[in-house]
Amino acid sequence: MKKAVILLSGGLDSATILYDAKRKGFTPYCLIFEYGQRHCKEIEQAKMIARRARCHYQAMKISLPWHGSSLLDKKMSLPRQGKIDTKKIPSTYVPARNIIFLSFAVSYAEAIGARAVFIGANAIDYSGYPDCRPEFFKAYQKMLAKGSKTGVEGKMVRVHTPLVRKTKAQIIKMGLKLKVPYHLTWSCYQGGRKPCGKCDSCLLRARGFDAAGMKDPVI
């Protein structure tokens, strides 16, 4: 069976792509990153989701001691305006996060002979991160063609971004059809006992469930 490396964060989007990859006939190999994020709660949720989907997972601990993000640095406060301005990159941007995650995923894929990497990035209902946009993934793929063994040898690892142009509501509807266990997902950046309801991630999630006409099972 064809293998795929899945970047699994424990959030709604990445849980959806895991089930999407399964539906497409891939055997998923999940990568879960602990990178010093405030909401480290998502890591345990990601593991639960992987176990629920009965697939391999690999938890990776990486250190970004330079921070440069309110998602890593607890001395910085999270933006809480209650509205999201996608024209400005918010302080929760983690420098080169998706570039780093994808690079580990490609390494893993090359080593196990997988030709696919799935990432749940989304450039519609999102926070304005540059590393979530289609033009980034296109450039990343071109870079792989030049700088990876499989790229040079014509058996390139392909980065799949099935959600990149979907609205959050479309993602949720797709996931419900795939029976994604959304009650296990975690989105809130605060990582408290309950979602804060105010951070960008909570707002995007709430907006998505509203537009899909569904109740969020986590709340």
Added chain:
Amino acid sequence: MKKAVILLSGGLDSATILYDAKRKGFTPYCLIFEYGQRHCKEIEQAKMIARRARCHYQAMKISLPWHGSSLLDKKMSLPRQGKIDTKKIPSTYVPARNIIFLSFAVSYAEAIGARAVFIGANAIDYSGYPDCRPEFFKAYQKMLAKGSKTGVEGKMVRVHTPLVRKTKAQIIKMGLKLKVPYHLTWSCYQGGRKPCGKCDSCLLRARGFDAAGMKDPVI
């Protein structure tokens, strides 16, 4: 003063770019990776070189548990043909290594406000790794323009590859002018007490010192 992140491996090339960056007026911030390499000896040498150059350094431990390389997997044997075939990518290729290293370097650079990353890659006297060639770095830079905050905001981190088109002899001659402490550098993949003299890395180094008409201070 302008800052630069330097990927410092402890080898001859990366020591040379550290001194080159200093000469060019940069304040170096070295990144040293422990990634499970056989020749972990190079890590201590890298730290010595950074201290000798009186600059900041950050040692990073990353895990690549999937191996996929004879440089990581001690059950695999290193190629020892005594000659290097740059047409074939050797088993010492580490999947996506430079892509991962550069990605951490860019993250560090963005967080500290550095606009430069230096990497000592070389595509002349090298082992045929795809992630050491100019076309890779060109594509990597284009990817940064699309996927990083500084890229999108027009203050992009630039990847400097001052050695990429130089012969090993030219690198050594350049380094001697810069007073690079080559006696502190380590190249051998085996990482024993003394260099093995047979691995690709030893061969390239010996060939370089020969062509430069110099004696290798490590031997």
